[in-house]
Amino acid sequence: MNITIDQQGNSKVAIIESDGIVINNAQDALDLMASVRYSDDADKLIIDKSNITEEFFELKTKLAGEILQKYVNYHVKLAIVGDFEGHNSKSLRDFIYECNNGKHVFFLKNKDEALQKLHNIS
Numbered sequence: 001m002n003i004t005i006d007q008q009g010n011s012k013v014a015i016i017e018s019d020g021i022v023i024n025n026a027q028d029a030l031d032l033m034a035s036v037r038y039s040d041d042a043d044k045l046i047i048d049k050s051n052i053t054e055e056f057f058e059l060k061t062k063l064a065g066e067i068l069q070k071y072v073n074y075h076v077k078l079a080i081v082g083d084f085e086g087h088n089s090k091s092l093r094d095f096i097y098e099c100n101n102g103k104h105v106f107f108l109k110n111k112d113e114a115l116q117k118l119h120n121i122s
Contacts, residue, residue, distance in 0.1 A: 049082030
């Protein structure tokens, strides 16, 4: 796993890159958040959807809700980037829509969109 920091003014965004799954469960998500927050002093993260277990996108597992609630509780912003069109679940599409209209978690097409969104949100 490689973590790079993109900084614009006082806004720091940690960009997580990996060839494999980084988040398999809620503890992995917490560990990643803590590592980035304390090592790199960043409270905004970007991660590719390919680095998150597929169970996250099956809402009935409740993994997405558990992870995202922790990020909201700790005031950490998260952007998940990738192509979400392949998911046929109406509930997932609704979930993504609601997240994208909020202030904490975003599902975006690419890193550039994610950087723009996260740097412009407080």
